[in-house]
Amino acid sequence: MDPHIIIRTAHKTYCGANWHWDSRLQSGDIRLGYNLWYVAKGRGLLETPGGPFELRRGDCFLLRSWEEHLGTSVREDPVVVSWCCYDYFDARGRRLDPGKVRIPQRHRFLPETVFFESLMDRLIEAYQEAPDGPQPVQWLQSALNEVEQQDSRIRTLQGIDLEHAELIDLICRNIRENPGRKFRIPQLAAKSSMCIDHFIRVFRRHKGMTPGDYIVDSRIEAARGLLQFSTHNISQVAELLGYRNVYAFSKQFKERTGKPPTHYRGRKG
Known part of the structure; x- marks a missing residue:
């Protein structure tokens, strides 16, 4: 049976000029699962286990929430991030180990931003209106499908x-x-x-x-x-x-x- 998704939280964060994010300071279930993390505006730096990334609008990450991430903003152009923490569970409500689910790679750049930003906005609004309803998960799945399609396009560009x-x-x-x-x-x-x-x-x-x-x-x-x-x-x-x-x-x-x-x-x- 296919795993089902549970969203832990979803927000749009307007990071200030002095923004510093240290994922090690987070606690509870938010340190489990995955974080679809999209830069909607601004510039900054995100340090990940895969190396540092200079942030710009269109950067999209599939972060593993249990890993260490450090983020900062460029003071003159603070980052705005749309993000959604979620996880996969089996039919009995047991959290699935990472090895049992297929997760996209950590980073890609989405050159066409309007459609994806709209998906993330709808996901966040749906979650805030009805956190346990079906619509937030549907919007998340649409966003993840777009991520996988972009990854596929990157793989075929060599042709x-x-x-x-x-x-x-x-x-x-x-x-x-x-x-x-x-x-x-x-x-x-x-x-x-x-x-x-x-x-x-x-x-x-x-x-x-x-x-x-x-x-x-x-x-x-x-x-x-x-x-x-x-x-x-x-x-x-x-x-x-x-x-x-x-x-x-x-x-x-x-x-x-x-x-x-x-x-x-x-x-x-």
């Missing part, structure tokens, strides 16, 4: 021509830096010297999504930043990002994030 990968990375950077521009798939394919179908296949294999989805996610990520940190109203944000009207923008924004644009208006995190 992609290096020149093609570099071209796609360049195109993606252009999309992220110009989220309001009307990008056309045929033009992007031509710039990569590929036919449209081949371009879409290579892009999906390299980025884990279609070019169209990447363009939309880049717009939504830019929109969240504008809603949180600028004085633009929602209609102005929609116009800046190339939407035909505020209704189309609001609909797509909610489809992608699970929240209306008003949810992020003026929220600093």
Whole structure:
């Protein structure tokens, strides 16, 4: 029988400039099991048994809670971490030994942040609303599936021509830096010297999504930043990002994030 998951706790932590985390100071059940630990914002350093990692937005860890971890923030850009401590149990409620469950590797970088951040936000909100309900575990499983898919993409990257990968990375950077521009798939394919179908296949294999989805996610990520940190109203944000009207923008924004644009208006995190 497959093991079942129990979530011990889930939170979003806004670490201060003087943040220091020493996992050895934690006690109780939180020192057991696993910790899905995602950097949503900021910079810092995390020391793990596998070596030190310089933290940036998109870093995702599957920490073994019984191991030693030491974390610090960059004072000028404090870290924001979404995290969930959980464990695996058998049908009789007995905790499973680590050797009896398949756990992903400790670290990966998630280059496309909007979708995963949305999963973590929904997981944390569901846990806070109903800690013992089924929804928190469902959101956690969705997040873990995304982690495993990213790990799989990393393993298959060696099968992609290096020149093609570099071209796609360049195109993606252009999309992220110009989220309001009307990008056309045929033009992007031509710039990569590929036919449209081949371009879409290579892009999906390299980025884990279609070019169209990447363009939309880049717009939504830019929109969240504008809603949180600028004085633009929602209609102005929609116009800046190339939407035909505020209704189309609001609909797509909610489809992608699970929240209306008003949810992020003026929220600093």
